[in-house]
Amino acid sequence: MDPDEIPPEIVDAEARALQQAMGEITGLVSQFETFMASLLRPWNAYQVGIVIAVMAVALLMRHIFGPPIRAWMASREGWPKWRMRILAIIHRRLFMIFFVISIWLVVGVMREVTWPSRSFLLIIVAELTTAWLFVVFVTRLIRSAFLRAIVRYGAWTYVTLEILNLRDETVSILDSVGFNLGDARLSLLTVVQGVLVVTALIVIARFLTGTASGRIQRNEEMSPSMQVLAIKFLQVTFYGIAIYAGLRLTGIDLTGLAVLSGAIGVGLGFGLQKVVSNLVSGVIILLDKSIKPGDVISLGETFGWINALGARYVSVVTRDGKEYLIPNEDLITSQVVNWSHSNEFVRLDIYFGTSYDNDPHEVRKLAIAAAKGVPRVLSHRAPVCHIVGFGDSSVDYILRFWITDPTGGLTNIRGNVYLALWDTFRENEISIPFPQREVRMLDKPAD
Template identity: 30%
Template sequence: MTAAPTAPAPPSLETDPELTKIVSDALTVVSNPTDLLATLFVVVGSVLASALIVRRIRPRLKHRFAWLTLLDYLATPVLSLTLLSLFGLFGDLFDNPLIDLGGTLIALLCLIRLLGAIVELLFRPTATLRFMLRVVTVLLWIYVVLQIFGTRNPLIGQFFSTQWSVLGFSLTTRHILDGLTAGVVIVIVALWGDKAIGNLLRRNRTLQPNFVLALSRIFSVLMWIAALALIFSISGINLTALAAFSGALGIGLGLGLQRLAASYISGLIVLFEQSVRVGDNIATNNIIGRVTRMTVRYTMIRTRDGVEAIVPNDSLTSNVIVNQSWSDRNLRLVCGVLVKGDTDTHAARALFLEAMKAQDRVLQQPPPHMYVTGVNDKGIQLDGHFWINDPENGQHNVVSDIYDSVLQSFRKNGIALVAQ
């Protein structure tokens, strides 16, 4: 078995003679208080002056995302580096190795901040992730600087090699910092990828909305699993040990969250089978209404009373569902009256049928029908059956309009109803 290739070590004072000379000369300047104060004045003054200039320029670019991003990332270090270069024109007054070292470190910050700006311009993270990315660029710069000087200072070297025990995993400070630094960038890329795949699926005209939702959730889960595995690998966490830990954790969570897991699995089944779709009129568990929204975990149904009912998806796979919109959007409604036993049923049915046909929302195909559905000592039950294809616009309202029209026609023609 061959050993895995190791990443090249960062530049150190032992492997870079030029850097060794710069640091040695800088330490010589530090031993002289006057030169040290003058150097600190130059470096700090350059940074503060640059920050003030950027603060004046920034309001003019608030509506230009690309320029504002480059300004936030690069303007201060680039201006500071420029001012330090200008101070070098004064000759011996400000020409010392400590300023050269400061310029080198600021140039390194420019390079790291440039990488952060490229990531932000490419993937457009959210405000929270954008703030984290900008903080990480500064922390990464400090991390690289400490690594460069780590071989010379035993305290810094000991800091990076410190062992930490987290949930049974042994990690070094270096691994933790690597994971945190890379984790922010990986999360930004994963969020961008998740959003891009979702938009790509939604633009596909050949896929049903249920398939789009199910596939986008599956791709999202796979992408986040890959992102977490990459973060763990960079952090030095043994994935084999993590698998054993996840197995034990999964058993415990499975016992406590089995209903939630069943809802997610049932949601994928419902979305792929398309037994229920957005816009369908369904009845389940004494809930009757129109499906207005579907997620992997739940389905939202708007009842005839205008109330939103949230139904877990596992109930849609374990209970009987009456889907009134499975084959088409036509929905049959029934309204009836009880008339006296001596009523002319032919005339009453004709008037009732005319009242139903007069409504704009009542479909003519299939046509409405009238039936005698019951005869008893109280009277004769007449029921009208009709269809509509827009139940989302209400059902009680069209029934109410039909009753109003029927009552007016019955009064004009002397047809009396039975008091119940």
């Protein structure tokens, strides 16, 4: 809109709001100057000195009682973690706790021995520190450090303004700083309210999601993939409702989101194909239950077990401790070997050869007996041994056996079976041939 086309009533409203804000700021500055000047009065200066003395006493008490309390906490080995966590929070806030207790004791004594006006500053300090301490303990219930910091500092600011009777002036100043967006007006007060309301609703949504996720994970009737899908659905639903409700409660007009959604659609068409493909592939994987947490898979050169299913990728941990983050799209479009998809039984094959001088019937019996004696090899699915060919220097065999714990490793179980074959063959004089070559040194012909 051209500046000349702005209605005069809007210009006048903005000018009045700005003039009112300047008046509020001037009033606050005047109150601050008056307060600083009042500190020079005898009784106010005495109260400031009392506050400093109480701080010194609180520091001394923390220095005296802090180490014994910490030693006592260290001796509580059998206590639950939540109780130890509360004790740790209390130990870190010993100075503030001692200060709050001491300042209220001083306020009680001052009210008894002198006039109420002589303890006015002490009461304000006591109320502020008590409210701050209460906010600290309440916000510890929020697990996210980022959300905890936002809620804590926001609550500290609010209770400070409320106790100092500056809330109305602050609201007026924040509301006067803003601009018009069509028929709506966006002010700094609206932004602050939106952040606080949305943050509070997100904290509630996070708590509800965590509680519901714990119950879903304890439900043994649901498969792991369905548990992950249900948890993801709840997260998207609760967080979406929290953001939408927060914006609506703040008074922000959401009709403009239609334009934003169109812009997002254009962005998806140009640069977010892979992201969307991985998100859709993740939903497909959860729905068709092709893989789930705990499955052992092979994808190309990667062999390991599924650690977690994410919205964009799957975490696969290998036997050497490496964690591969494989995009969900690769698990849909590539050939994946799932060693534990329908059941946990895995058959392994090893090859070996013996001399033509050994009886093949005896070799087969000894090989089967050796495999049965190896831990992890199943006995109810008995190993089998077959001749697969007559080589140049050996009779070739294949030994097949079954296991039910591929997460325990495949190379190590093959190695253990090979060692069992070696020991059994040596005890029964079964020879394992190997290529032998004869080198002849020819005399050099005479000239």
